[in-house]
Amino acid sequence: MLTYLIILLDDTSVSFCHADNPRCERRLIPLDVLRQGIRFAMMENLTIQFVYPDYPLPADYASVIESIDHAKIKPTVEAADVWVTDKPFEGEVDVPVVLRITRQELFAQTEEISNLIGHAPRLNIVITDIGAFTDDDFERYRALLADISARVETLTKEGRMPWVSLVTDRMALTKMNNCGAGDSSITLAPNGRFYVCPAFYYEAPEDSIGDLEAGIDIRNRQLYKLEYAPLCRRCDAYQCRRCIWLNRKLTREVNTPSHEQCVVAHLERNASRTLLANIRKANPNFLAETKIEEIDYLDPFEMKREK
Amino acid sequence: MERKKVGQVTPEERDEIQALFERRNGLNELAQVLTADNTELYERLVTDMGKTSSLFQEWWNDMSAKYQWEATENGSWEIDFDTCNIYLSE
Amino acid sequence: MDVDTAKYITFIVTKDCQLACKYCYLVGKNSKERMSWEVAKQAVDYILAHESDMPEEAVVWDFIGGEPFLEIDLIDKVCDYIKIEMYRRNHHWFNSYRFSFSTNGINYHTEKVQQFIKKNSTHLSIGITIDGTQRKHDLNRIWKTPEMERGIMPKPEEERGSYADVVKNIPLWLEQFPDDSTKVTISSADIPYICESVLHLYGLGIHEVNINVVFEDVWKEGDDSLFQEQLMQLADAIIDGGYYRDYACSFFAEHIGKPMDIETENQNWCGAGMMLAVDAAGNFYPCTRFAAYSLRSKKPIIIGNVHDGINKNLLRPFLTLDRFTQSPRKCIECEVASGCAWCQGENYDAAHTETIYERSTAICLMHKARVRANNYYWNKLYRKLELEGLREDYDENHRKSSQTPC
Incomplete structure (x- = not known):
């Protein structure tokens, strides 16, 4: 069910997900388009997430934005509901942080990143080149997740459980919680057209799924739903982003994840399982509803093929 | 040519002779394209053909001894790979 | 093999x-x-x-x-x-x-x-x-x-x-490959000739005719009725002419035309x-x-x-790919679903988006017509065999179609 409307306020709005925003030329969303987008969201009962560029918006935009309940996703921490950054931060932050980072940067800065844990209410680590993971990278990622888990475990035992997407999300989930692009969320771009997600706008602005006048028309819409994803519908790596854009880019199909996405998600899942077991040694009732079974595969595709 | 069903082998036994049959055919057809100047492969092939023929004959000897199929002086046994049936043809 | x-x-x-x-x-x-x-x-x-x-x-x-x-x-x-x-x-x-x-x-x-x-x-x-x-x-x-x-x-x-350029080579081909089959493709304009064509091929000595309707959306209104009529004629000709034991035609297959279980029969066709x-x-x-x-x-x-x-x-x-994920609801709920084929390439070519996960249903009415004729064929044949006491012999010895999905 459609629940969220992401509104890109500018062509240079910050990317908060796996895809980079290649646009560097400013193109602010026209005010009337913004108003129509908000009106659309109100009529369709959608929660709006505004995505900001790195420059201040004209003054008359603020009153329009504030005319509806929303969340602000910003490249600066000031007045943000979610702060998106591409570098480890210093000090304490009082809003959730999205840290966008390549796998090599992540491996090179393991210690700095571990030290961020507990200094923001939530740390979402988004790897921007999942498709480039090699077998060696998977091993390094496994080690990195163990380091992060150790830090989370220490803080949890001190009574200050931090939220780090890579290892704590799965512990708290009892069903899939994916990005939902094309299913629970769509994106309105500055050109007044709807897209499956911001990445689809960056890559192919001609492939929209409707506009404010004609409404939304998602062809083969069922394929964005979990039950129409053969590999995912029985998977229990519930924290996986199941990035529709990455699926499309790497396998050509929006409902089929790549090998790299599956393995990364399962390494996270398995790290969460170990972390949960370790925390439960001291606190047996910790997140009691969560069960994470032991499995002997990292890519459900291999299991499906064997069957 | 007359053909009469005289017995049956198990699917596993059928698989053994079918594999040897396929290999023998493969070697025979390879022999038509492999020339003696490819010394290494040619020698391997010649050895392989002899070995496969022996195994092939051994299978028939073992199975006929095991199942005691009817035989005639000028007849020969055949197997139907689909049904595992053994036929006597004259 | x-x-x-x-x-x-x-x-x-x-x-x-x-x-x-x-x-x-x-x-x-x-x-x-x-x-x-x-x-x-x-x-x-x-x-x-x-x-x-x-x-x-x-x-x-x-x-x-x-x-x-x-x-x-x-x-x-x-x-x-x-x-x-x-x-x-x-x-x-x-x-x-x-x-x-x-x-x-x-x-x-x-x-x-x-x-x-x-x-x-x-x-x-x-x-x-x-x-x-x-x-x-x-x-x-x-x-x-x-x-x-x-x-x-x-x-x-x-x-x-x-x-004429092909038929002259059929005897040589059959001499060398007596068990091989021929492939016949049926489009809209071919429907009136189905019965006579299969019988003609049998007459040439070809014992197995693998015949399919094209998957493309070429069908006109009424084609399904004509198709059914042709298959019924063919059924009568095969049974009355005694071809059913030594010849095979892939249009008639016992397993087709049944509902399919979504869990146990969820395989892809192609x-x-x-x-x-x-x-x-x-x-x-x-x-x-x-x-x-x-x-x-x-x-x-x-x-x-x-x-x-x-x-x-x-x-x-x-x-x-599985059957459920690519099929529209009408196919999942279809009471004569089994044997209804699809071609992944044609699905992709005809799809509304760049996906292989959208099943084309252009042959829907043709499949249903085939199922009706197929039911007629087996009901008629089995009754005849039972009356003649030859049912068991047929089950054991008749020629089966070797056609497998591509």
């Missing part, structure tokens, strides 16, 4: 053909794209070097076109190389392989083709396509003219059918992705139907090439 579980590797050796069949799905045929020896060799080398990625016990090396026998010199060289390399590498496929051809039959008798057949006689499967009676065959299977390559179509009275096709440029495809020359409105799906190998991520959607 068990061809049902074999790996199919298809070499698109040429996009040229002597004919210009009107129903041919190959929209981009031409006389320019011919596979070179270098590309063929690289493809064989790549495939044989990746034995663990292709664990199927058996392999079918399939050569198609256009018309494959136009490239008999290349094919001969490639097949020799395959045999030598499988043996040299001690590849498990050496013990279980076939060379397969679907040909229009025109060059079948030529010396080069016959020499090739003699050399590989125990490893060949050759199907000659003949569509039935002369008028049915010549309706579609016409000779190509030089003007056609320039887009100029002949007037109906100038069309030259190919029946083998795209489990097959591998390579074209003259050295590109790999999940099946030939995803090559550019097969597609009307979509871009080709290239999953790799002979230099860089196969991108396994691009194969994942093909290998995870």
Whole structure:
């Protein structure tokens, strides 16, 4: 069910997900388009997430934005509901942080990143080149997740459980919680057209799924739903982003994840399982509803093929 | 040519002779394209053909001894790979 | 060897053909794209070097076109190389392989083709396509003219059918491959000739006729009724004429026309992705139907090439496809679903988006008509056999269709 409307306020709005925003030329969303987008969201009962560029918006935009309940996703921490950054931060932050980072940067800065844990209410680590993971990278990622888990475990035992997407999300989930692009969320771009997600706008602005006048028309819409994803519908790596854009880019199909996405998600899942077991040694009732079974595969595709 | 069903082998036994049959055919057809100047492969092939023929004959000897199929002086046994049936043809 | 579980590797050796069949799905045929020896060799080398990625016990090396026998010199060289390399590498496929051809039959008798057949006689499967009676065959299977390559179509009275050029080779083919079958394709205009055509093929000595309606959306209102009528006539002719024991026609199959369980009968029909096709440029495809020359409105799906190998991520959607995910609700709930086929390539070509996950249902009414005629056939045949006390004998000894989904 459609629940969220992401509104890109500018062509240079910050990317908060796996895809980079290649646009560097400013193109602010026209005010009337913004108003129509908000009106659309109100009529369709959608929660709006505004995505900001790195420059201040004209003054008359603020009153329009504030005319509806929303969340602000910003490249600066000031007045943000979610702060998106591409570098480890210093000090304490009082809003959730999205840290966008390549796998090599992540491996090179393991210690700095571990030290961020507990200094923001939530740390979402988004790897921007999942498709480039090699077998060696998977091993390094496994080690990195163990380091992060150790830090989370220490803080949890001190009574200050931090939220780090890579290892704590799965512990708290009892069903899939994916990005939902094309299913629970769509994106309105500055050109007044709807897209499956911001990445689809960056890559192919001609492939929209409707506009404010004609409404939304998602062809083969069922394929964005979990039950129409053969590999995912029985998977229990519930924290996986199941990035529709990455699926499309790497396998050509929006409902089929790549090998790299599956393995990364399962390494996270398995790290969460170990972390949960370790925390439960001291606190047996910790997140009691969560069960994470032991499995002997990292890519459900291999299991499906064997069957 | 007359053909009469005289017995049956198990699917596993059928698989053994079918594999040897396929290999023998493969070697025979390879022999038509492999020339003696490819010394290494040619020698391997010649050895392989002899070995496969022996195994092939051994299978028939073992199975006929095991199942005691009817035989005639000028007849020969055949197997139907689909049904595992053994036929006597004259 | 068990061809049902074999790996199919298809070499698109040429996009040229002597004919210009009107129903041919190959929209981009031409006389320019011919596979070179270098590309063929690289493809064989790549495939044989990746034995663990292709664990199927058996392999079918399939050569198609256009018309494959136009490239008999290349094919001969490639097949020799395959045999030598499988043996040299001690590849498990050496013990279980076939060379397969679907040909229009025109060059079948030529010396080069016959020499090739003699050399590989125990490893060949050759199907000659003949569509039935002369008028049915010549309706579609016409000779190509030089003007056609320039887009100029002949007037109906100038069309030259190919029946006579094919039928002359049928006796030789049947002598060499008495158990092989022919493939017949039915489009809208062919419906009135189905019954007479199958009987004609039986009369030529062909014991197995694999016959399908095209998957493309070519059907007109009323075609399903005509189709049903033709199949009922054919059913009567096969039963009354006593053909049912020694001849097979794939239209009549006991398992079709039943509801299907969504859990236990959720397999994909089509083998795209489990097959591998390579074209003259050295590109790999999940099946030939995803090559550019097969597609009307979509871009080709290239999953790799002979230099860089196969991108396994691009194969994942093909290998995870199931019936539920690609079928509309009407197919899932259909009470006569079993046996209703689809072609992944046509699904992709006809889909509203760039997906292989949208099943085309253009043959829906035709399948239902087939099911009704099929029910009639088996009810009539079984009653006859029971009255004659021959049911058991039939079950044990009748010729079964060897057709498997592609």
